[in-house]
Amino acid sequence: MEHTATRGTVAEAVRAAIDESVGSLRTAATDSGIPLTTLHRRLQGTGDEFTVNELRRLAAVTGKRPSDFGVDDK
Numbered sequence: 001m002e003h004t005a006t007r008g009t010v011a012e013a014v015r016a017a018i019d020e021s022v023g024s025l026r027t028a029a030t031d032s033g034i035p036l037t038t039l040h041r042r043l044q045g046t047g048d049e050f051t052v053n054e055l056r057r058l059a060a061v062t063g064k065r066p067s068d069f070g071v072d073d074k
Helices: 006-019 025-030 036-044 051-060
Strands: none
Touching: 006 025, 006 036, 025 036, 025 051
16 A cells, blocks of 8 residues: 555544544444454554555445545555
8 A cells, every 4th residue: 555644644534534424433333344443543543554445444434435535545
C-alpha cells in the first residue's frame, strides 16, 4: 500500500466517515466484520495500521471509497 497520508489522518478520516454514516464504532465494527477492539486500536493509533482490506470494508459500510481515507488502495 502506498502511503499518501499519515496514520493519524487516515484514522481521522475513518472516524469522521463512521460518525457521519453509521454513528457508532460498534455498528461499524459489526457491519465491517472488524472486531471492535481492533477498530478502536486502529483509530487510537496503537497497534498496527489499517490494512487495505479493512479500509475497503469500512468504505463499504460508510458509503465512502478507500481513497477518501487518504490512501491509494491499488
